[in-house]
Amino acid sequence: MSANKQLHVVITTPLRTVYDDYVDQITVTTSEGEITVLPEHIPLIVPLTIGQAMVKKDGKEVYHAIDGGILEVRHGSEVVILSDRSENASEIDIERAEEALKRAQDFMDQKHHEEDVDFAKLERDIARELNRVKLAQKGQRK
């Protein structure tokens, strides 16, 4: 397959670059819902919410947990995801992710009556860990 018919996808975080490859398509969760980007897409910038990025290459699907960020589609079938935090689904340790989720939920239950707790942050934590657990399970099923 010629390279210009493929998407060059880069998923990068401030800490490291998670993914860099030529793929057939990518599906991401944006604040407006899921979108799929194919090669030759028009330039686009859209914020991402906590969710997943699925890239399809040669019929195989690779999942990434995305902790919010920006999707930028450039000229020449280039896609850049700038994310706060991102992991490949196969890298997620499901037990630890579940533990972290439980911890966040417990904390939420405990602090239910206290006032000086940043609930927005807690909810975000929970959503994030939930997302990781889901993705890790998806990765294991295959």
Added chain:
Amino acid sequence: MQTKTIKQKMKSVQNIGKITKAMEMISVSKMKKSVEKRAASDIFATRSFELLENLHVHRQLSHPFLEERETGTRVLMVIIASNKGLCGGYNMNVSKQVTNFVNEHPGTSIDAIVVGKQSERIAGRNNLNVIASFTEFSDYFTGGEVRSLLHTVTEAYRSDESYRQVVVAYTKFVSSLSFEARVIPMIPLDVDRTEKLLSLKEQADKKSLAQYTFEPNEQEVLDTVVPAVLMTVIYQLLLESLASEHSARVMAMRNASDNASEMLEDLRLNYNRARQASITQEIAEIVGGSSAMS
């Protein structure tokens, strides 16, 4: 001198030498690691700056962290220095830069957010008002730690209109042998300038000024991108400072190890001399004793 005391001294010098040698090794590996991490975050930095630039070219951006504040008079300074000592002139250099900055801006009230125990002292020496202190950072900054620092900085700037700008005092890592403390402006964010300061690679394809489609709108995109860029900036500054700290420590420890082995050499000479003297003395006593008996 007594041979025994010399021997004791030799032993302690030897131990010190061992410790400094070990510290040197540790710092070398830590320095390498922080340089690697710095390099790993370059892609994100380059990409996010490109994004901002692309946006910038075809329309005027408006975001609180991009605009100059006409009204403010005060300055918020982030000081990055080490937690521990034994790293040569590293902290002193940062301190000097801070003092220079203070002298260059007479009459400006400067608040400080400090990273590292030594920066607390630097701030104290320069009579800066410390509003937040991060002294518990681990050896390699995690995303969460950097985020909480950034959050403190941006919240302070956002909530207080009287801040004209945010500056960072850090140490630029040039190579493993040279580094340079300096004070740079951080907020308001000037894309070109900051990019140059971080010496990111120039990207050639600035021509591809495609008219982007924004979904859902420009402001939301900016609200996400600008903090991400700031995060990268501060992360890289932290890592550069860390790399500089470790390379300063490598140098300091290498000097200490060299001094220790030199000292050991001197002591060994003294020891041999003293040992020889005591043997001669003993022989002289024996000879003296036997000649007195006969």
